[in-house]
Amino acid sequence: MNEEMLRRVLADEADRIEPGPGALPEIQRRTAAGDRGGAWRRWRRPAWSPPRFAGGRWGGWSPLAAGAVTVATLSVAAVVVGLASTVVPTPSDRVEPPPGAVGAQRSASATPDEVRPGPTPPDGAAAPSVGTGPGTPAAGPTATTAGLPVYYLGGDPGRPRLYREFHRLWLHDGSARDRVTAALRNLLDGPVGMDPDYRNPWPVGTDLREVTVADGVATVDLAGAADNDVDEVTARLAVQQLVWTVTAVPGISGLRLRLDGAPVDRLWGRVDTSGVLRRAPATEVLAPVWLISPQHADTVNRSFQVHIAGILPEATAQLRIQRGTRTVREQFVTLSIAGPAQGEAKVAVTLPPGRYTLTAYAISLADGTEQFLDDHTVMVR
Incomplete structure (x- = not known):
């Protein structure tokens, strides 16, 4: 069993586990003692503490050396690997069925990035707002839709955080560029999300001029967004709102921002937007x-x-x-x-x-x- 195959097995087993929030200290005790037996169980919860990870090993034991262990051991090892990582897991952007409120009936088996023929909106439901935007295809045999994540600001106005909605939107060809374009046009289409508690801080009239994608980075060119009288916290979250929405598209890991065709080093005089922008840690920007x-x-x-x-x-x-x-x-x-x-x-x-x-x-x-x-x-x- 090579390293790549073992990684896949570990990942598959980890996906099947729902560990109790207090399992970490017991995992540390058992791995340090060489205990490999027993089925996974829900442990009594202690106060949370960050995992210890040094020298590429957890508690003196490397899971990649455990090629011949049992499935139960692989399950524990997978959790240990996940807890030991220096990268805090962030939420999946493609796990929830798309909502029916933006132009399509909900399907219990659908995934948000599933592309299907363009729907006829149900009686009383509004068609997707992006459907009336520039460059959006009219409903017909070549039009498709997908459920795309769109992020908004919400919570305490003095300390806003990001919230996510899934919107079913019209697409041209389903490419990464197409999905980024649809999601951003929808985001900029109004001051709030489907939930009126979720707000969009970008100036009214902000328009998407162009999107290009190369090497996993989307370059987003906006018009009408040069000035905005917001505080530094809101400005930073507005940038992260774009970044999290854009990088929810598979294959996109970063964003370059342009205003009216030109690079912008500091947006609204408050936040650094030079170079490629990445997702900030979830603990810093997502709602608790x-x-x-x-x-x-x-x-x-x-x-x-x-x-x-x-x-x-x-x-x-x-x-x-x-x-x-x-x-x-x-x-x-x-x-x-x-x-x-x-x-x-x-x-x-x-x-x-x-x-x-x-x-x-x-x-x-x-x-x-x-x-x-x-x-x-x-x-x-």
């Missing part, structure tokens, strides 16, 4: 709690799943469901992993038909207050 789905204004069946993500030290989020002012369900939700990685969880819910507000949030460890609230209003049919 996301309500991924259902998305705001979605219509769902009576039985559905609530998908929550969070970067939380104790890997514990909260879910509240209200009908009007009455709370019909409230519970804690254990995420798949504790911060600084982004953990996720799905909660099965069954509700009578009606309009509901779903709120994901965290409880402050300091004073017990609710924080990082993300709420969506949905219709249960």
Whole structure:
């Protein structure tokens, strides 16, 4: 078994594991003691602490030397490799079905980057806003759509963070350039996302002039964005809003920004935009709690799943469901992993038909207050 094959096996096994947020100290104890036996179990959760990693080895043991171990050992090794990495895992941008609210019926088996024939919008639903933009194909036999991630600012105006929505948008040919163009035109199309709590800080009238892609870097040329009276925090998040949206497209890892055809070294006099721009660490720019789905204004069946993500030290989020002012369900939700990685969880819910507000949030460890609230209003049919 060569190194590349072993890496693939480790990655495959890791994808099947949902470790408890407190498993790290026990993993350290067992690997140091040479303990290779036993099935994966949920451990009692201690306070989170960062993993130790030095000299390319974890606790004196290298998983790449374990070619003949059992599947159970590979599972533990895969988790150890993931925890030991110096790169904090960031959320997948291609794991959630696209919403029906932007021009296509939701498919339970669809993935956001799946391309299918252009849909006819359901009764009462708005066609994709990008469908009326310049250079967008009219619906027809050659038009296709895809569910693309688009990022917005939200949360505390004094300390905004990024939130993500999936929008089903028209495409020409499905290329990386095509997807970047569609996502950015949609982002710049209005001041808010589907959730009115998510906002777009770019100046009204900002337009996408051109997108080119070469060597994994998208060069984005904007017009009408030379001036914007925002603070430094908002300016930095506005740049990261573009970067995270663009680099959600497969094959794109960086962005070069131009204004009116010329490079810009410092955007709005507040943030460095010279060279190739990359994603900032998730812990610095993403909201600590996301309500991924259902998305705001979605219509769902009576039985559905609530998908929550969070970067939380104790890997514990909260879910509240209200009908009007009455709370019909409230519970804690254990995420798949504790911060600084982004953990996720799905909660099965069954509700009578009606309009509901779903709120994901965290409880402050300091004073017990609710924080990082993300709420969506949905219709249960």
